[in-house]
Amino acid sequence: MRFYEFECKLLLAKMGVPLPHGGTASTPEQARQLATELNAPVVLKSQVLSGGRMKAGGVKFADTPEEATNAAAEILKLPIRDQLPVCVSVEAKAAVAKEYYLGVTYDALAKKPVMIFSDMGGIDIEQVAEEHPDHIATQHFSTLVPYTDFRAKELIASLGITGGELTALTGIATRLVRLFQQYDMTLAEINPLGKLEDGSFVVLDCHLDMEDEARERHQAVLDALGISPDETRQGRPPTDFEIRGAQVDAVDHRGVAGRVVEFDGNLGLVIGAGGGSLTIFDAVQKYGGKPANYCEIGGNPSVNKAMELTKLILSKPGVEKIAVIMNVVSNTRADIVARGVIKGVVESGHHPAEKISIFRIPGSWEADAFKILGKYGVEYCDRSVSMSEAARRAVEKTGA
Amino acid sequence: MTAMFIRVDLDPSAASDRELAKKLAEICPVNIFAQAPDGSATIVEENLDECVLCELCVEAAPPGGIRVVKLYDGAVLER
Numbered sequence: 334m335r336f337y338e339f340e341c342k343l344l345l346a347k348m349g350v351p352l353p354h355g356g357t358a359s360t361p362e363q364a365r366q367l368a369t370e371l372n373a374p375v376v377l378k379s380q381v382l383s384g385g386r387m388k389a390g391g392v393k394f395a396d397t398p399e400e401a402t403n404a405a406a407e408i409l410k411l412p413i414r415d416q417l418p419v420c421v422s423v424e425a426k427a428a429v430a431k432e433y434y435l436g437v438t439y440d441a442l443a444k445k446p447v448m449i450f451s452d453m454g455g456i457d458i459e460q461v462a463e464e465h466p467d468h469i470a471t472q473h474f475s476t477l478v479p480y481t482d483f484r485a486k487e488l489i490a491s492l493g494i495t496g497g498e499l500t501a502l503t504g505i506a507t508r509l510v511r512l513f514q515q516y517d518m519t520l521a522e523i524n525p526l527g528k529l530e531d532g533s534f535v536v537l538d539c540h541l542d543m544e545d546e547a548r549e550r551h552q553a554v555l556d557a558l559g560i561s562p563d564e565t566r567q568g569r570p571p572t573d574f575e576i577r578g579a580q581v582d583a584v585d586h587r588g589v590a591g592r593v594v595e596f597d598g599n600l601g602l603v604i605g606a607g608g609g610s611l612t613i614f615d616a617v618q619k620y621g622g623k624p625a626n627y628c629e630i631g632g633n634p635s636v637n638k639a640m641e642l643t644k645l646i647l648s649k650p651g652v653e654k655i656a657v658i659m660n661v662v663s664n665t666r667a668d669i670v671a672r673g674v675i676k677g678v679v680e681s682g683h684h685p686a687e688k689i690s691i692f693r694i695p696g697s698w699e700a701d702a703f704k705i706l707g708k709y710g711v712e713y714c715d716r717s718v719s720m721s722e723a724a725r726r727a728v729e730k731t732g733a
Numbered sequence: 734m735t736a737m738f739i740r741v742d743l744d745p746s747a748a749s750d751r752e753l754a755k756k757l758a759e760i761c762p763v764n765i766f767a768q769a770p771d772g773s774a775t776i777v778e779e780n781l782d783e784c785v786l787c788e789l790c791v792e793a794a795p796p797g798g799i800r801v802v803k804l805y806d807g808a809v810l811e812r
Contacts, residue, residue: 676737704805
């Protein structure tokens with residue numbers, strides 16, 4: 334789940350990371366008051382969950398309280414990627430001498446968190462990695478032992494940073510890692526981290542993503558930020574299709590058949606199991622398929638849940654067929670999912686053999702699943718066919 | 734919609750056994766059995782396809798009291 338920039342800064346402040354002076358305003362008049370109190374040129378930023386604020390006109394500078402009032406009025410009514418800002422931040426404009434990047438995220442290949450530092454802040458870190466690899470340093474670390482100042486210094490010094498600058502950056506880096514671990518973040522990023530003309534450092538912009546599954550663990554801090562449990566906090570508002578997907582998952586407590594994300598392709602996906610969803614989704618795209626949706630099923634969903642998910646996907650305009658593919662399952666029953674999917678297809682008014690391009694759920698109760706599928710003429714396969722190959726067959730039958 | 738995959742045959746003598754009816758309603762993990770106002774056991778049709786084939790009902794009933802039929806292959810679970 335994403336946080337607004339002002340919320341990120343509140344969390345960073347709890348860690349003692351240096352921030353610009355300022356606050357947030359919900360009205361132009363509040364922006365004027367803040368600018369007056371700051372008694373300095375200010376920067377006003379739209380508080381939306383999507384990026385690209387500068388290009389969209391969601392960031393403005395003002396030298397006087399009157400200019401701040403006008404800028405806030407414009408920003409507050411400006412939608413960015415269909416989102417109206419929840420408020421506007423008003424901060425003292427910093428005299429920046431140099432910009433840096435600090436980020437922490439998980440490296441899925443290394444299966445460890447990774448700290449990333451660059452002396453070229455203010456632009457996308459991916460661009461720095463591609464065009465200026467000598468200006469980026471990375472360092473994996475363990476979640477089992479505390480991240481120390483020494484490790485942070487090693488990382489930052491590897492780009493030639495020395496002296497007081499090294500000391501200041503070290504403190505910010507270790508605090509960022511602490512925040513990342515303490516609040517179960519999947520991404521904690523300060524970009525840019527500004528070095529001011531007086532030599533001090535200040536966070537100019539930042540981005541935090543919390544692991545969705547960790548929300549309950551951090552209810553107290555989310556409550557303090559005013560974030561209600563039903564706020565999805567994704568990069569865009571959910572579509573009707575996605576809202577209905579969430580409703581399907583809420584039908585009963587058994588298993589998962591949700592996390593539906595809408596795409597505009599013709600191949601509906603009923604996928605999941607141990608990271609299988611992402612693998613299968615990627616495989617479908619690799620073979621030129623066009624997914625109509627992403628979803629996650631697992632944990633032994635009920636027949637009813639699998640049925641409702643299937644009906645939802647088939648109700649989406651443009652969906653020609655569905656592919657039912659999971660990793661090898663142990664705690665999800667293949668026969669239960671088979672029943673649900675077939676029932677969903679039949680209740681949608683179609684024949685299972687025509688609508689289900691492939692069914693690949695090997696594992697628990699697969700023998701019964703294969704009997705069910707066989708009865709309805711649905712193509713199925715066992716674990717001797719990889720998820721990737723199953724995806725290829727689904728794409729081949731559906732067409733790009 | 735009627736069940737597509739599972740049928741449960743409940744013998745009339747088993748159905749009328751109030752104690753058994755209460756037990757069936759308790760043990761079925763997917764609520765296929767309910768107890769009618771008169772205390773007899775009834776089958777909740779809309780839950781039939783949720784049957785997980787655990788056979789708890791078959792074991793709870795006397796021999797011949799309950800048969801669970803897999804409609805997709807004709808196999809019968811019974812005592």
